[in-house]
Amino acid sequence: MARVALVTGGTRGIGAAISKALKAAGYKVAASYAGNDAAAEKFKAETGIAVYKWDVSSFDACAEGVKKVEADLGPIEVLVNNAGITRDTAFHKMTLEQWNAVISTNLGSLFNMTRQVIEGMRARKFGRIISISSINGQKGQFGQVNYSAAKAGDIGFTKALALENAKGGITVNAICPGYINTEMVQAVPKDVLEKSVIPQIPANRLGEPEEIARAVVFLAADESGFITGSTLTVNGGQYMA
Numbered sequence: 251m252a253r254v255a256l257v258t259g260g261t262r263g264i265g266a267a268i269s270k271a272l273k274a275a276g277y278k279v280a281a282s283y284a285g286n287d288a289a290a291e292k293f294k295a296e297t298g299i300a301v302y303k304w305d306v307s308s309f310d311a312c313a314e315g316v317k318k319v320e321a322d323l324g325p326i327e328v329l330v331n332n333a334g335i336t337r338d339t340a341f342h343k344m345t346l347e348q349w350n351a352v353i354s355t356n357l358g359s360l361f362n363m364t365r366q367v368i369e370g371m372r373a374r375k376f377g378r379i380i381s382i383s384s385i386n387g388q389k390g391q392f393g394q395v396n397y398s399a400a401k402a403g404d405i406g407f408t409k410a411l412a413l414e415n416a417k418g419g420i421t422v423n424a425i426c427p428g429y430i431n432t433e434m435v436q437a438v439p440k441d442v443l444e445k446s447v448i449p450q451i452p453a454n455r456l457g458e459p460e461e462i463a464r465a466v467v468f469l470a471a472d473e474s475g476f477i478t479g480s481t482l483t484v485n486g487g488q489y490m491a
């Protein structure tokens with residue numbers, strides 16, 4: 251029987267590539283999103299993947315969303331915590347709102363989502379939790395104190411939860427993408443990308459969303475059961491943790 255995978259933020263960017271790659275690998279896939287209905291409907295029409303709208307920064311919304319997905323597709327066996335946002339600014343100008351938005355969407359969501367599925371995974375003795383952190387959670391980034399803190403938190407979450415569940419057939423891993431060619435990175439001014447970002451990447455290019463999806467499919471596989479608590483960097487050689 252096909253395993254069920256849920257990808258948060260699975261309708262655009264890296265998440266869309268992950269959803270498609272999991273579907274191609276034989277999973278029954280659900281993709282969640284926050285509010286961009288047009289992108290979600292287009293994604294659904296193109297891929298046939300079921301889409302669900304809720305805010306991953308809300309625990310109650312996650313509980314309700316997971317219930318709906320499980321009623322439609324069955325128990326979630328692979329959870330990909332991918333949804334994320336940036337609210338960049340130097341720390342001395344950062345508002346509490348910018349801090350809270352990034353922490354609750356990029357780190358709080360890991361609690362909000364994983365807490366909904368972990369008991370079922372423990373009972374069934376199988377699960378894959380894969381969270382998309384970032385190179386900037388490993389090394390820090392100017393203008394991203396909020397984002398770097400949240401993404402570093404994702405790695406700590408992964409390691410501790412991996413320890414708690416290693417005996418029960420559940421693996422918990424993080425992936426740290428470098429700069430990937432999505433709308434999030436396209437929002438960086440072109441001259442900054444060309445003059446400051448790409449020269450720092452030994453591969454001399456941005457990564458593609460499909461290159462992150464490949465890492466997710468690898469970690470999600472039944473055969474990857476001995477890999478847990480790991481942080482997989484996919485960054486063109488930009489930072490070697």
Ligand SMILES: NC(=O)c1ccc[n+]([C@@H]2O[C@H](COP(=O)([O-])OP(=O)(O)OC[C@H]3O[C@@H](n4cnc5c(N)ncnc54)[C@H](OP(=O)(O)O)[C@@H]3O)[C@@H](O)[C@H]2O)c1
Pocket residue numbers: 258259260261262263264265282283284285286287289304305306307332333334335355382383384385426427428429430431432433434435
């Ligand atoms: N792009 C990069 O270079 C890069 C590098 C390192 C790490 N990452 C991480 O990779 C992940 C995906 O990034 P991306 O570049 O693919 O982003 P993206 O193109 O901006 O897409 C973000 C996705 O997350 C969803 N989302 C955002 N906030 C949400 C919320 N509160 N509740 C539910 N869904 C929410 C969005 O839904 P809507 O479509 O409804 O807005 C969208 O589907 C993020 O965690 C990001 O931090 C990205």
